Amino acid sequence: MTTTCTCACAEAGPDEKELMGRLEEVLAEQKDKPGGLIPALQTAQAIFGYLPEAAMRRVAQAFDKSYSEVAGVVSFYSFFSTVPRGKYLVRVCLGTACYVRGGNEVLRAMKEKLGIDVGGTTPDRLFSLEVGRCFGACGMAPVLMVNDDLHQRVKPAKIGELLEKYRAPAAPAQEARP
């Protein structure tokens, strides 16, 4: 696996070396804290936009854990991604409330409009698609999130329109990733 950050955040231009340096700073601070593994992985994902293999191996080393154990933690939580993600992470909620109010249809429409499956990223690296398991907004079901934007009572037929806002040149300015 390449460790170069190929996602859209590369526009800002930090190279791999610089990102690894930032990871080192975080690890120096967190590695001796009990229960520090998951926060460290979250921070690593925030730095790189995803979890490249080199970063996970470095985290394993710093915490004196095997790479298999770190991989076990990363693969357990859907929050973590080991592949580069697009500029916008779309998470369609399939929690119970959203599911019964048509979340699955929303997901199907989203897959169709983006032309990717769950876990995939569009070729222009603009969108990645994941499934969410309840954002705590059940009263507004079905919901989906695009990065930190919550969209409520989403109708499958309106998905195209929703996405257009993010495709436009003056797309909402915001942090690229959680």
Place this chain on the structure above:
Amino acid sequence: MIHVTINGKAIEIAEGSTILQAAKSAGIQIPTLCFLEKREPLGACRVCLVEVEGARTLVAACSTPCTEGQVVHVNSPKARAARKQVVELLLSEHDGDCQICERNEDCELRKLASDMGIRTVTFGGARAAPKRDASTPGLVRDNAKCIKCRRCVTVCNQVQGIGALFPQGRGFSTVIGPAFAGNLDGVTCVQCGQCAAVCPVGAITERSAIDDVWATLDDPAKTVIVQTAPAIRAALGEEFGYPPGTRVTGKMVSALRQMGFNAVFDTNFAADLTIMEEGTELLTRLKRALVDKDKTAALPMFTSCSPGWIQYAEYYYPNFLDHLSTCKSPQQMFGAVAKTFYAQKIGVKPEDLVVVSVMPCTAKKFEAQRPEMNSSGVRDVDYVLTTRELARMIRQANLAFAELPDGEMDAPLGLSTGAADIFANTGGVMEAALRTAYEIVTGRELPAENLHVKPIEGLEGIKEASVKIERTQPSWSFLEGVELKVAVSHGLGNTRRLLEKIRTGEVHYHFVEVMTCPGGCIGGGGQPRLTDDAVRLKRISAIYAEDESKKLRKSHDNPAIQDLYKEFLGRPNSHKVHGLLHTEYTKKERR
């Protein structure tokens, strides 16, 4: 003490005990699967469900503590039906090609299904796609057979402290394996095979060399010889229905001869040779350290027989590599001597001589293919079989093992002393070394009852002993009055604890024996399954009995070894010997 009733039987048991422990103490059987003795129970498989009066649900006996006045029914209709359903569900996920599965003789899942009388599987569950991982020399994994009991995870993480295997993913799609369900060669693994030793099904096994060995036995152009490790004779019988701890040395020799090996030799011969080399190396290091004040003489010296330990040091403790004895393991010393000295003696070219080893070990398969292990000019050991593979070959050869006469090992590479036998168990290499080193230095026999160094016997994880050296021979006078301090560890988790104490200067030793597997080689990853402490202790007693049955019990008394030095090698640690019998180690990056 508290009081419980299980199956109508009143039991008194220490507070904090589990229902499983209470039942066991009263001789009541409860089936288990994910449970491993001496480890925290997982309660993952639910095979040990029992009914407790007043409890809302059935409980897992392995992880439920006893409470005062508890009444437990192991065999109530509800408990029996639930356990049966649990096993049925496991079967529905398991890729059970039982007729042709390598584990079909001793599969625990098959036995559970049979004991419970399961004749149909009601559930048509989804199954993982077969994925065979044969990326390493010693082990093969098949995820479709895995029933996710996690015994391998417990052993690899808690007992050995390696963590090559870990649950990956979540829920039904969880895979037990290396990082991201990849191959074993993508992570750090020392090939000890303890995962294969505890796997209840055919999901992790040794990488078999059986077909290769039959092919070479059938090749008329090859002279094929075999060496058997000391631990095999105390365990092979279990594969043929003998109780653990039965010595079957003679039958094993006859079986190998009837299978077509041109000569049946003994790794014990090379174990005696190891003692000569390693003992001399230790005394030389002591002289360099104590007399020459040579800072490069690294003490303590560590034994180097166990290939899993060697890899462990290469990956985790590269700063200790100078401390490892440069001696090759007995398996590799045997190969090097066989393909030079013996090949010359019988007039066969080394490339036409095939050396097969029978080892209790999966890491030996790795060791044999290390690039350094070609000092005869060709590969020194060609094929490595585990104890289990040898048993399969004996069955394939249609030999009635119980009926075989007791055979004798061939000369000269089959001659050995009792000191070599005890290489099989934890503490044995150290005891054998002390028997010889003490006698070289003082000219007198080791002052220990029946030559046994009691403090380093048994299954304690880290053991230590000291031997006061007095009235030395003139050439060893620098050791006069020295208290030789030794330590023994087995299992890599214990070894790590010992190494940390040595590293921080908390303890000081001259010589340390390390065995990768709990109990030493008798508990190796290639031994008959399942090995628990009761089995380990029985095999160890068998090994000590084998030692005590020998007329010669000290390596330096082995006449075949004396002849080998006279005719071929010169002196221990000489230049010629270094090329053949010694090796070096390389720091490896953890993956």
